Amino acid sequence: VEHCRARGLKLVASRLPAAANPNVIEDAARAPKVHAYTEADLTAPLALMVGKEASGISGTMAAAADEFVYIPMAATVESLNVSAATAILLYEAVRQRGAPRPKKSPTSADKRRRK
16 A cells, blocks of 8 residues: 555555445445446556455455445346456556557458458
8 A cells, every 4th residue: 555655546446335235334434435437537547456256355455445436236246256347447447548449350251351
């Protein structure tokens, strides 16, 4: 955390929304800092904190977070594994930063038309 703070990085932590987890009592001070991942500003220099599938990030890491994001899921889905959640969050950060889309690779049909 100190390493990130020294470099001016915003600490963004993933978590389940409180409504999805009846065991979580929402801290009123943190509530304004909780956003769906598509609503959060991921364009600034930041460090993403993604925790274990079942337990999330530690209380110490949660206390250090500047902002929390969650990935909305269907009611029947309890959680995503850490690699899937991280991929979604990184994709959104790249999308928000306006990364150019890769050029479309030619399909088999395109190649046949050129002959």
